[in-house]
Amino acid sequence: MRNAARSLTRALTLTPAVVLLLLFLAGPIAYCAYIAFTDLQLTGQAQESFVGFDNFRTAFDDEAFRNAVWLTLVFTVVSALLGQNTLGLALAALMRRASKPVRTLVGAVVIAAWVLPEVVAGFLLYAFFRREGTLNAILDWLHLPTQNWLFTLPILAVSFANVWRGTAFSMLVYSAALGEIPKEITEAAEVDGAGGWRRMWHITLPMIRRSIGTNLMLITLQTLSVFGLIWVMTRGGPGGRSQTLPLFMYEEAFQKSMIGYGTAVALLLLVVGSLFSVVYLRLLRTEV
Amino acid sequence: MPRPLSSHRTTHRLAADAGLLAVAAAFALPLAWVILSSLDTDADLRVKVPDGVTLDNFDAVLTPEITFTPLLNSLLLCGGGTALTVVCAALAAYPLSRFRSRLNRPFLLTILFATSLPITAIMVPVYALFVQVNLIDTLQGTIFFFAASQLPFAIWLMKNFMDGVPKELEEAAWTDGASSLQSLVRIVLPLMGPGMAVVTVFSFVMMWGNFFVPFMLLLTPDQMPAAVSINEFFGNRGTVVYGQLAAFSVIYSTPVILLYVLVARRLGGGFALGGAVKG
Numbered sequence: 001m002r003n004a005a006r007s008l009t010r011a012l013t014l015t016p017a018v019v020l021l022l023l024f025l026a027g028p029i030a031y032c033a034y035i036a037f038t039d040l041q042l043t044g045q046a047q048e049s050f051v052g053f054d055n056f057r058t059a060f061d062d063e064a065f066r067n068a069v070w071l072t073l074v075f076t077v078v079s080a081l082l083g084q085n086t087l088g089l090a091l092a093a094l095m096r097r098a099s100k101p102v103r104t105l106v107g108a109v110v111i112a113a114w115v116l117p118e119v120v121a122g123f124l125l126y127a128f129f130r131r132e133g134t135l136n137a138i139l140d141w142l143h144l145p146t147q148n149w150l151f152t153l154p155i156l157a158v159s160f161a162n163v164w165r166g167t168a169f170s171m172l173v174y175s176a177a178l179g180e181i182p183k184e185i186t187e188a189a190e191v192d193g194a195g196g197w198r199r200m201w202h203i204t205l206p207m208i209r210r211s212i213g214t215n216l217m218l219i220t221l222q223t224l225s226v227f228g229l230i231w232v233m234t235r236g237g238p239g240g241r242s243q244t245l246p247l248f249m250y251e252e253a254f255q256k257s258m259i260g261y262g263t264a265v266a267l268l269l270l271v272v273g274s275l276f277s278v279v280y281l282r283l284l285r286t287e288v
Numbered sequence: 289m290p291r292p293l294s295s296h297r298t299t300h301r302l303a304a305d306a307g308l309l310a311v312a313a314a315f316a317l318p319l320a321w322v323i324l325s326s327l328d329t330d331a332d333l334r335v336k337v338p339d340g341v342t343l344d345n346f347d348a349v350l351t352p353e354i355t356f357t358p359l360l361n362s363l364l365l366c367g368g369g370t371a372l373t374v375v376c377a378a379l380a381a382y383p384l385s386r387f388r389s390r391l392n393r394p395f396l397l398t399i400l401f402a403t404s405l406p407i408t409a410i411m412v413p414v415y416a417l418f419v420q421v422n423l424i425d426t427l428q429g430t431i432f433f434f435a436a437s438q439l440p441f442a443i444w445l446m447k448n449f450m451d452g453v454p455k456e457l458e459e460a461a462w463t464d465g466a467s468s469l470q471s472l473v474r475i476v477l478p479l480m481g482p483g484m485a486v487v488t489v490f491s492f493v494m495m496w497g498n499f500f501v502p503f504m505l506l507l508t509p510d511q512m513p514a515a516v517s518i519n520e521f522f523g524n525r526g527t528v529v530y531g532q533l534a535a536f537s538v539i540y541s542t543p544v545i546l547l548y549v550l551v552a553r554r555l556g557g558g559f560a561l562g563g564a565v566k567g
Contacts, residue, residue: 009383009467013383013468016379017379017380017439017443020435020436020439021439021440024436025439028410031417032409091308091311094304094308095304097301097304106312109316111548111552113319116541118515119499121318127318127530128321134318164315218404221404224406227499227500228503246408249412253412259416263412266411273409274401277401281401284400
């Protein structure tokens with residue numbers, strides 16, 4: 001009797017979430033896998049037809065697509081792996097030694113950048129990198145050459161924007177990880193005369209390697225799906241020079257009305273994301 | 289011996305302070321721009337101290353058309369999405385946390401897998417699907433999608449928080465004849481107040497800042513939340529009034545900053561991350 005009641009409760013309480021997830025998450029993913037193989041367009045088409053791997057063939061022959069893949073790689077490596085990850089670890093490590101007021105101040109500023117809505121962050125960094133913006137004002141003051149960053153180095157500008165916006169996440173992950181290293185271990189190394197860098201390399205990094213793996217996975221996935229930040233700053237331009245895959249996908253699907261082709265690109269992005277996701281699960285497998 | 293060590297420590301601390309302050313200054317510049325510009329009617333794109341502080345920019349944007357309607361839309365959209373997310377997540381987390389079953393592990397793994405999928409990638413098919421089932425440009429369609437995209441993480445967090453509530457308290461209620469649902473609502477949820485607060489605030493903040501979802505799924509300008517309507521400042525109104533853009537940005541960002549501070553205070557800074565991404 002009790003068991004029957006429990007399985008009923010179980011089924012009933014899971015239902016709303018499962019229905020929502022199936023209809024609005026699994027559904028679109030399945031639909032994505034379907035229309036990626038069709039020539040569906042935005043307007044004026046009676047019935048889409050099945051075109052096999054044509055969309056993918058078009059993509060790999062498309063210079064603009066290869067450009068977008070390359071820019072996505074640059075964006076991910078520069079802003080996530082090098083930028084957010086390294087800066088986040090450095091901030092977390094320095095914060096352990098710094099005095100309390102400085103720690104609080106830095107935490108507040110870095111986290112504020114993270115909590116701001118994506119579009120607002122985009123505007124702030126647009127203003128910062130524009131020809132008449134703050135960065136050039138500072139360079140002027142230092143008598144260094146200025147340039148129109150959003151035109152000359154758009155992909156670097158948006159990468160720095162993503163570092164500005166996303167570093168707090170890595171900082172919080174690493175602050176938590178470093179806080180769990182027992183004090184005796186670092187103190188013992190200090191007494192043995194190991195310097196700061198050697199302690200970092202031989203003791204700290206190996207001890208937090210699981211956090212490093214988790215963090216790298218999560219920030220890579222977050223960076224792969226950045227859209228609003230780049231869209232606000234450059235619209236993917238000029239001339240496609242900051243057009244990462246999400247922006248390329250959007251342009252093909254909506255500006256050029258090629259939903260089928262845009263979705264094929266989306267499916268590739270989804271597959272790459274899923275692979276990262278599986279690796280992330282393996283890293284966490286002892287936790288579940 | 290203690291003396292050189294402690295002076296060594298002081299040097300280290302000063303170096304760390306200096307390094308951190310330099311980074312903080314770099315991070316603070318764009319933030320300084322938005323605050324200073326919002327108080328300056330002659331604001332341009334660089335950080336400068338205004339000649340005189342005025343609230344004229346705020347006066348200019350605080351109209352129904354520019355601010356109140358988009359903020360109300362944001363509130364309906366994100367409030368609705370958050371409510372749906374939290375209710376579904378709490379219900380789903382309960383059996384996952386309380387009853388043993390062979391299905392728990394595969395279900396949780398699927399949920400965890402879904403938390404890290406790039407949602408951006410499925411927006412084109414979601415758009416195509418919504419056109420077919422007439423959910424495009426509707427508030428409820430967007431709310432459903434928001435809730436579904438936020439649910440995996442919300443369920444995962446909620447389950448972890450629920451695991452922290454001892455089972456014995458409920459067993460007492462069960463012997464008194466309470467049903468599972470009653471014990472969830474009367475005993476478990478009240479005991480995980482901070483956890484509920486984290487899930488609620490996190491979902492709300494994520495939706496409030498989301499640009500791509502409403503940008504794709506809503507078409508009518510009157511329905512647009514602040515995340516999308518803010519682009520109007522760059523639209524067809526001729527020259528951009530940066531002071532007003534900054535003032536609007538401040539108004540639009542304030543709720544999420546306040547919510548974050550509220551929750552972070554109670555939970556000591558780690559926010560939702562502690563339970564979620566422990567490596």
